[in-house]
Amino acid sequence: MAIQLLQNDVASMIAAGEVVERPASVVKELIENSLDAGANSLNIEINQSGLGSILVSDNGHGIPFTDTKLLFNRHATSKLVYAEDLQVITSMGFRGEALYSLGSVANVSVLTRNQVDNQGSYLEIAPNADRKQELRGASVGTTIIVRNLFETMPARRKFLKSPKAELSRIQTIIHTYALSHPNVRMTLKSEERNLFASPGTGILQDVASAVYGGTLTSPLINLNAQDNDEVHITGLIGPPGLHRGNRSHVSVFVNKRPIYSRSLLFAITEAFQGFLPVGRYPLAILFIDIKPSEIDVNVHPTKSEIRFRDESLVFRNLQRAVREALITEAPIPQFDMPPIQKPYSVGLQHNPHIINPRKPPDFTLFNIPSTVFDNKIAEQSHGSLDQFPDISVIGQILETYLIAEGIEEIYFVDQHAAHECVLFEKIMQSSDRRFTQSQGTLEPSVVNLSPTQSEMLESRLATFNQYGWVIEDFGKHSYLVRAVPALLKAKNPSVALIEFLDSLLADEKRGTWEEQIAATYACHSAIRAGTSLEIREMEELLILLKSTIQFHTCPHGRPTLIKIPKEQLDRNFLRR
Structure with a gap:
């Protein structure tokens, strides 16, 4: 033609x-x-x-x-x-x-x-x-x-x-x-x-309530951050307990223009890393104000995409603003119990999983001096002091969860997630030499890996050795393990390495490589569900958790503690 x-x-x-x-x-x-x-x-x-x-x-x-x-x-x-x-x-x-x-x-x-x-x-x-x-x-x-x-x-x-x-x-x-x-x-x-x-009131919270209605079960967190007059970021973000299965509740506006940017969406989800469960996404309504000369909106006929002169600057500022707001303002997730349809009739019997709070401790797991204790969680902590609740340990149930009492609420603490949170922060701050010390094996262990595991190990072998492993290449997809990190010495070296690599592969897209390996280290070193703790050890764990900067979740996104308010208990027991 x-x-x-x-x-x-x-x-x-x-x-x-x-x-x-x-x-x-x-x-x-x-x-x-x-x-x-x-x-x-x-x-x-x-x-x-x-x-x-x-x-x-x-x-x-x-x-x-x-x-x-x-x-x-x-x-x-x-x-x-x-x-x-x-x-x-x-x-x-x-x-x-x-x-x-x-x-x-x-x-x-x-x-x-x-x-x-x-x-x-x-x-x-x-x-x-x-x-x-x-x-x-x-x-x-x-x-x-x-x-x-x-x-x-x-x-x-x-x-x-x-x-x-x-x-x-x-x-x-x-x-x-x-x-x-x-x-x-x-x-x-x-x-x-x-x-x-x-409503047109000019109040973003009012519009958010009109748009999302009853799904807003918690107050939103205000965000306001400015960087040298170049980028000004404002808006609202949901607390960690308010999350969704997709990104539909994340809205980004540049100079009030709604835009779609994979990079900025990634910055927001990365900022929430450690605050949300894996595979969940936040609610966020964020405004980026920037000089018009720093962006190009003439990219697509629908005007939904833009280019930044310095996208990395916007990415960093957005991620930092969201992260800092979360660390400063994020509340503890609240668990809403379903209403009881009719009263239960139960007989009282001895439960071996509940530890008597008056039972004297005979060993410690976390190595904190006994001088810091009284019946309340000690006040000598930093970081999240203003956010951490004032609670007293009651006991442990199912050898997995700690129960603590606050002023008008009860708290459940996941002992593994809490300890994992503490260890992760210690590793990232490099404050404890135990995390880089090695424990030699009596005989080198030969480990055969899958191609994927082998590729992961080969690309990060130097970093593995920095964190206490001593590993040598032993042929195609085979390696000699001569030493393991000191905190993993109780494990079979071959099993420990394979589990370590599998955890890293499952968490590959979350955070930096150092954060990934630190999170895996923390997970494998933390006390496990099924471990019985004494009251003193429970108190020690909560003191350590209170001293962390970000105590709400473990590095893999699971909550460390949840609360049930007294009024919720009153409703379920038909007291109100």
């Missing part, structure tokens, strides 16, 4: 396909126009999941009558004039393609009035039809109605999702812009049903 110019209507439909992918794309473009017009109130009405009609009305400054003749022209925009303006874009839109694209794939009507005009302007455009324009009475602001979307593009309609799925995408778009502009009131109706209302 010979090369030829595309017909105007074909070229328009192709261009529209880049901007208007589905009904949610229409809502996005129209909301951005309203925000750029200075609106503080938006009403969105949807019929047939957007394929029937989409109405967006606002109280912005409207379009002057003198500009309306260019309203549906391609590349006609009030946002910029010169190429240099692309370097300092502050508006949501700037391409001048939204209304032009909509006019190619739907019937579009616009009623708008600027405060300098006595009357409003009404315009109508449809594919393959003449433009209609007239004067009408109107309030200051703009109302745009899009009807019969993709009616001339049956192929595009065929590839849309179900009506319910398309409506869900529209709701997500509206939620996103409500979060990015908490000072703007937004409402959504579908088939005359009220689906959403953002």
Whole structure:
């Protein structure tokens, strides 16, 4: 086929396909126009999941009558004039393609009035039809109605999702812009049903409550961090006990523009490392304010991707801001007991797993001087002193969990996770020589590894030796173990190495290599579930946990302690 110019209507439909992918794309473009017009109130009405009609009305400054003749022209925009303006874009839109694209794939009507005009302007455009324009009475602001979307593009309609799925995408778009502009009131109706209302109070917590509703079971943590006037990061993050199975509750805005960035999402999830269980994701609403000249938003027609002049600077600042807020503010997870339907009748009997708190200790496991003890957990600690609860040990159950009493709550402590947390911090601070000392074996042990294990060991052999292993290559995927770390001396050397490598492989994507190996070391050295502890040892463990900087979880993300408030117990025992 010979090369030829595309017909105007074909070229328009192709261009529209880049901007208007589905009904949610229409809502996005129209909301951005309203925000750029200075609106503080938006009403969105949807019929047939957007394929029937989409109405967006606002109280912005409207379009002057003198500009309306260019309203549906391609590349006609009030946002910029010169190429240099692309370097300092502050508006949501700037391409001048939204209304032009909509006019190619739907019937579009616009009623708008600027405060300098006595009357409003009404315009109508449809594919393959003449433009209609007239004067009408109107309030200051703009109302745009899009009807019969993709009616001339049956192929595009065929590839849309179900009506319910398309409506869900529209709701997500509206939620996103409500979060990015908490000072703007937004409402959504579908088939005359009220689906959403953002209060427009300017308080982000209010909008978060409107968006996420009853899923916000805990107060959110405020975040405010600035770095030499270059990057300013604000927003809200969920406490460690509030997590999700995917990243759908993580929203990032750059200069109030919602963006998708794998790098920044990774920075946020890495900042939560150690606070969340493995495979879980946080709730975060984060705003990055940066000079417009430091970013390029002209990357994709949907404007959902941007480039940073110095992405590593933004990454570091974002990760540090989130991490510091968590360490400073994160509360202890609360366990909500399910309500008891009817009282239980149980007989009292001796339970060998509950240790008598008056039983005198006859040995110590953690080597802390006895002078630091009284019946309460000692106050000589650092780091998380202001956060750690004031608790007294009651005993141990199931040789796995410690029970402690607070002022108005009961705490359960996972002894393995707590000890693992303590050991991890000691290893990372290199404060204990035991973590790098070796214990020689009577005879070298030959270990045969899988190719994956072998590759892991070979690439980090020097680091292994720094942490107390003495390992030599002994042929293809085989190694001689001549010494093991002192704290692992009780284990079979071959078994210890294989377990160590498997743990590292399972945790390969979390943190730096040093953090991975320290976490594995801590896990394999910590006291295990099934280990009976004396009261003095329980007290020692809680003193050590209290002295850590981040006591909420072990390095693999499991919580170290949870609490049950007295009022929860009262409800379950029908006292209130």
